[in-house]
Amino acid sequence: MGAFPQTIHFIGTNTPRQQEYRLENLEVEGEIPSAVEGTFFRAVPDNAHEPMFENDIALNHDGMISAFSFKGGKVDFAIRYVETERYLAEKEAGRALFGRYRNPFTDDPSVKGKDRTVANTTPVWHGGRLFMTKEDGRGYEVNPHTLETEGRWDYEGKLKSETFTAHPRIDPETGEMFFFGYEAGGLCTLDVAYCIADKDGNLVKEQWFDQPYCSTIHDFVITENYAIFPIFPTLADLDRIKEGGAHWAHHQDLPSYLGIMPRYGDVSEMKWIEGPIGVSCFHEVNAFEEGDTVHVDLCLTDTNAFQFMREAGGIDIPQQEIQGALTRWSVDMTADTLAIEERPLGPPGDLCRVEDAVQGRPYDRAWYLSMNPDAKGPPMLGGPVGANFNALLRINPNTGQLSMMETPPGAAISEPAHVVDPAEGHGGWLLTTIDIPNGPPGAGDPSDYSSELWIVEADAIEKGPVAKIRTGKALRSQVHGTWVSHAKLDASVRKG
Numbered sequence: 482m483g484a485f486p487q488t489i490h491f492i493g494t495n496t497p498r499q500q501e502y503r504l505e506n507l508e509v510e511g512e513i514p515s516a517v518e519g520t521f522f523r524a525v526p527d528n529a530h531e532p533m534f535e536n537d538i539a540l541n542h543d544g545m546i547s548a549f550s551f552k553g554g555k556v557d558f559a560i561r562y563v564e565t566e567r568y569l570a571e572k573e574a575g576r577a578l579f580g581r582y583r584n585p586f587t588d589d590p591s592v593k594g595k596d597r598t599v600a601n602t603t604p605v606w607h608g609g610r611l612f613m614t615k616e617d618g619r620g621y622e623v624n625p626h627t628l629e630t631e632g633r634w635d636y637e638g639k640l641k642s643e644t645f646t647a648h649p650r651i652d653p654e655t656g657e658m659f660f661f662g663y664e665a666g667g668l669c670t671l672d673v674a675y676c677i678a679d680k681d682g683n684l685v686k687e688q689w690f691d692q693p694y695c696s697t698i699h700d701f702v703i704t705e706n707y708a709i710f711p712i713f714p715t716l717a718d719l720d721r722i723k724e725g726g727a728h729w730a731h732h733q734d735l736p737s738y739l740g741i742m743p744r745y746g747d748v749s750e751m752k753w754i755e756g757p758i759g760v761s762c763f764h765e766v767n768a769f770e771e772g773d774t775v776h777v778d779l780c781l782t783d784t785n786a787f788q789f790m791r792e793a794g795g796i797d798i799p800q801q802e803i804q805g806a807l808t809r810w811s812v813d814m815t816a817d818t819l820a821i822e823e824r825p826l827g828p829p830g831d832l833c834r835v836e837d838a839v840q841g842r843p844y845d846r847a848w849y850l851s852m853n854p855d856a857k858g859p860p861m862l863g864g865p866v867g868a869n870f871n872a873l874l875r876i877n878p879n880t881g882q883l884s885m886m887e888t889p890p891g892a893a894i895s896e897p898a899h900v901v902d903p904a905e906g907h908g909g910w911l912l913t914t915i916d917i918p919n920g921p922p923g924a925g926d927p928s929d930y931s932s933e934l935w936i937v938e939a940d941a942i943e944k945g946p947v948a949k950i951r952t953g954k955a956l957r958s959q960v961h962g963t964w965v966s967h968a969k970l971d972a973s974v975r976k977g
C-alpha cells in the first residue's frame with residue numbers, strides 16, 4: 482500500500498482498507514432475534530489504488546459490496562470489490578487511471594470512453610436481483626450469495642438512460658420499482674429519465690424530461706398517485722469540468738424546486754414548484770398524500786453538506802455551522818398556483834429510513850442519524866462529509882415525539898436497516914454498524930477502531946442494542962445499506 486493524502490477523505494473511517502475477505506461465525510454478545518434471518522448488504526467506498534489527485538474525495542472511491550449474513554443465530558461477514566469496467570481497467574494497469582470525481586477530462590487517455598462509475602452508493606434489491614448503484618452510471622448486478630459481479634445492468638438492452646439513481650423507490654403494494662437517472666443523455670445534459678420496472682424486474686416505462694437546471698438529483702419520492710422530484714441548486718457546469726474543475730458547485734442564490742407528476746402519467750404533466758433559495762438536501766424520508774395535499778419529508782440543510790461542493794461555489798461556511806432540520810414540505814394540489822408550505826419536524830440529521838411497508842404512504846415512525854448534543858468526545862472523522870454521526874434518532878413525524886440511542890464516546894454510526902418481525906404488534910429491528918475508537922476518543926490514531934454490528938429494537942432504540950456482533954476489524958465507512966430476507970434470497974435469480 483502506498484501513501485495516501487492525509488485529508489478527511491483518507492483518514493478515520495475513510496482509511497483505505499483495500500481488503501477482500503470472508504469471516505465465519507462472528508463473535509456475538511447478547512441474543513440475535515429469531516426474525517433476523519437474511520443478509521444486510523452494505524455499500525462501502527474503498528479506493529483500490531492511490532488516487533491520481535491529492536484532493537481526491539471519498540465519493541470517488543471504488544465500490545465494495547459487503548454482507549452480514551444471518552442464519553440460525555450464526556453471523557458471517559464478507560466484502561468484495563464491485564468489478565466495474567473502471568475497477569478492472571485499473572486492476573490490470575496496477576494504478577489509478579480515472580481522475581477527479583465525475584470529471585472524465587482528468588482521466589488517463591487510455592480509458593477515454595470507458596464507464597467511470599464506481600457503483601459505491603446503494604445496494605438495491607429488486608426483481609430477485611441485487612444491484613450496486615451510483616447516480617453517475619448504470620447499476621452493476623452482483624450475485625447476492627458470492628458477491629461476484631455479474632455485470633452492468635441495462636434491462637436486457639432496454640434502458641436508454643446512461644445513469645441510474647442510487648435511490649429508487651419500491652411500492653410496497655405493487656412491487657414496482659420507480660426510478661430515474663439524471664444526466665441521462667450524457668455529461669451536463671438536462672435530461673432526466675423517469676422509469677418504472679414491474680415487480681419481476683422488467684422495464685415497462687421510460688420517459689425523459691428536462692430539469693430546470695443541471696442539478697444533482699440524489700433521491701426522489703413517490704406517493705400512491707405521484708412521482709416527486711425535489712431538486713436543489715447544486716449545479717454542474719461543462720466549461721468548469723472541461724477545465725479540470727469540480728462537477729458540482731452549490732449556488733446559495735438560486736431556488737430549489739419540487740417537480741410533481743402523476744406517477745403513471747406522462748412527463749408533460751410535470752409541474753415545477755419553486756421552493757426556498759439556497760437550501761440543499763440529499764435524502765428524502767418519505768412522501769404521502771393526505772386528501773388533496775402531498776407531504777414530502779426531507780433532511781434539509783441551509784447549504785450543501787459537502788465542503789467541496791460549497792467551496793466550488795465560493796461559499797465559506799464551516800461544516801459545524803451548517804443549519805438544518807428534518808422538514809415537511811406540503812403542497813395543496815387543488816390550489817390555482819401550487820406552492821410549498823414548509824414546517825420543521827425534528828432535529829437536523831441525515832441517512833433516514835422508513836420501513837418498506839410505508840413507502841409512499843402515511844407513516845408514524847422514521848429513523849435517522851444525528852449528532853448527540855451531549856456526546857462525550859469529538860465525532861469520529863470519516864464518512865462522505867468527513868465527520869461521522871454519533872446518534873440514532875427515532876421520530877414520529879406527526880407528533881415530533883423523539884427518542885435517541887447514544888453511541889460510545891468518539892464512536893461513529895452508519896445508516897440503519899429495518900428488519901420486520903412477524904410477532905404480533907412487534908415493530909421490528911434495526912441493524913447498524915458502529916465504529917468504536919480503541920484508544921481515547923479524539924486522541925490516538927484515528928484509523929484505530931473496532932467495528933461492530935448492533936441489533937436494536939426499532940421501537941425502543943433508547944435501550945441500546947440487544948446484540949452486538951464483533952467483526953474484530955476496522956471497517957471502512959458504508960454509505961447506504963439494504964436488508965434482504967432469507968425468503969427473498971432463496972427466490973433470487975442468481976444461485977450461490
Ligand code: V55
Pocket residue numbers: 526539540601602615616699763865960
Ligand atoms: C452522495 C453520495 C455519493 C455520490 C453523490 O450521499 C452523493 C450523497 C457515495 O457517492 O456520488
Ligand code: FE
Pocket residue numbers: 602647648699763764961
Ligand atoms: Fe444517498
